[in-house]
Amino acid sequence: MPSPLERAVEVMDRLRSPGGCPWDAAQTHESLTRYLLEETYEVLEAIETGDRALLREELGDLLLQVLFHARLAEELPPGDAFGIDEVAADLVDKLVRRHPHVFAGEEAGTADELNETWERRKAEEKGRRSAVDGVPLAQPALALTAKLVARAERAGLAVELPAADAYGARLFALVQEAVAAGVDPEAALRRTARAYRERLHALEGRAPGAAAEAGEKKGPSQ
Numbered sequence: 001m002p003s004p005l006e007r008a009v010e011v012m013d014r015l016r017s018p019g020g021c022p023w024d025a026a027q028t029h030e031s032l033t034r035y036l037l038e039e040t041y042e043v044l045e046a047i048e049t050g051d052r053a054l055l056r057e058e059l060g061d062l063l064l065q066v067l068f069h070a071r072l073a074e075e076l077p078p079g080d081a082f083g084i085d086e087v088a089a090d091l092v093d094k095l096v097r098r099h100p101h102v103f104a105g106e107e108a109g110t111a112d113e114l115n116e117t118w119e120r121r122k123a124e125e126k127g128r129r130s131a132v133d134g135v136p137l138a139q140p141a142l143a144l145t146a147k148l149v150a151r152a153e154r155a156g157l158a159v160e161l162p163a164a165d166a167y168g169a170r171l172f173a174l175v176q177e178a179v180a181a182g183v184d185p186e187a188a189l190r191r192t193a194r195a196y197r198e199r200l201h202a203l204e205g206r207a208p209g210a211a212a213e214a215g216e217k218k219g220p221s222q
Contacts, residue, residue: 009084012067029072036065048194098122119154131155143186145175153179 002010015024039062046055070084098121101108108114128134131151137144152159161172178185 008063008067009071012064012071016071024068027068027072029069032065032068032072036062036069039065044190048190097125116154131157140186142171142175142189145172146179146185149176149179 015021018025039058043055043058043062046052046058066087067084070082070087074081074083076082096103098118100106101114109117122128123133126134131154132148135144135147135151139147161169164172175185178188
């Protein structure tokens with residue numbers, strides 16, 4: 001009897017195979033990227049709202065994306081192809097290799113020291129020569145800036161802020177301040193945005209139509 005995870009792989013194979021689902025059969029790594037992003041944000045929302053049932057569902061949807069991309073990779077030419085087993089095997093090797101304090105009897109140290117060790121081992125394995133190698137530029141701007149600032153600080157580099165528009169410079173400075181205080185600026189702004197939305201909903205509930213009337217009187221730019 002296959003485990004639920006094995007069954008999920010079988011279902012993905014069936015959807016992708018001839019006679020399966022035409023939509024699934026037409027997908028590529030590139031066409032699925034927007035779904036991967038959407039599912040990731042939906043997992044974040046489930047975590048932020050504390051909805052455990054929704055988190056379970058959204059983690060399943062995110063797992064589907066991993067299974068889908070791994071299934072597509074099986075169809076690559078020989079030498080390039082890999083599947084979910086190889087993905088899992090690489091993950092296991094990485095986790096064991098980067099946790100010698102768990103699997104090889106090394107001294108553990110503090111959580112901060114372990115984080116530094118993890119980053120150092122990752123840089124060595126990937127042959128990175130810059131403090132910011134490997135930082136994905138496609139991530140949201142706040143998260144990107146925070147990561148770049150944190151990497152520069154870890155490397156002991158005092159980087160002068162490049163010329164930018166006034167808003168960009170002010171936002172960058174705020175991110176630097178947040179990172180220095182140990183605050184995740186992306187998460188902080190998301191919490192504030194959620195609170196703003198809740199207050200907006202409350203305002204709409206107290207006085208139906210009042211917000212729309214105020215908008216008409218003030219105009220769209222005010």
